[in-house]
Amino acid sequence: MAYDYAEQAKMMKAFCDENRLKILAQLRGGEQCACRLLDHLEIGQSALSYHMKILIESGVVESRECGKWTHYRLSAQGSARAIAAMQAILTPNERAEGKARHGASCGCAVSDGTRG
């Protein structure tokens, strides 16, 4: 799992910009068209379009065309994938847990002695 750090970093980019978090917060309330998303942000139309592209590429947002409008909504699948990825990133790995170095003076366990 999770060998492609570049891919994973790209997915996480959805969440590390203030405007994108505001957009996601709006989408929690249900599907919205771009023009309404724009009402609540202090950016121009082309910047919104740029952020929506990032959100869609990261997989957490889906879009639906409806005549001249585009509606955006949270993707349940994408959201589940993002949450699972984050859990994986932060879950200690049982097999290797407990090995540290630079032991003697501070009570660390030493794993191989090449440095501490």
Place this chain on the structure above:
Amino acid sequence: MAYDYAEQAKMMKAFCDENRLKILAQLRGGEQCACRLLDHLEIGQSALSYHMKILIESGVVESRECGKWTHYRLSAQGSARAIAAMQAILTPNERAEGKARHGASCGCAVSDGTRG
């Protein structure tokens, strides 16, 4: 919850850089000193120091000084907070769900009619 988007974006920055994901992956295997983290990355010592600072400020990593060495490890609390935040960001909000606009031609429900 989650009114401070800037704060939240800052926390999520921990996860949106490839080198930081590699560092976190190493820390899943247990506490490590900076020199060993460095062995597995293609960056210099000062760049590692910069990334560690970001990881610590975001709360997902803790450090422990041991003589001249510094050991880093995942913070269980910080990790739990990050996961909870991401779940909050991606969880649809029951009360408002189901309201869309621009209805007629594509089967959308219309919430107030001011635009579609």
Place this chain on the structure above:
DNA sequence: GCCTCACATCAAAAAGTTTCGATGTGTCAA
């Protein structure tokens, strides 16, 4: 004390992201 090592900090350069205004594309209504 003096030297070395581990890590932090700094300033500057390099790389990447976000914004803007202008322009392009497709849809709809008149």
Place this chain on the structure above:
DNA sequence: TTGACACATCGAAACTTTTTGATGTGAGGC
């Protein structure tokens, strides 16, 4: 078929992040 609208795309400017090499700080060994 023309015009207006919604959104995407483009190139350039503004801004932020990341990297580098140099230097600072504090610990430990001699």
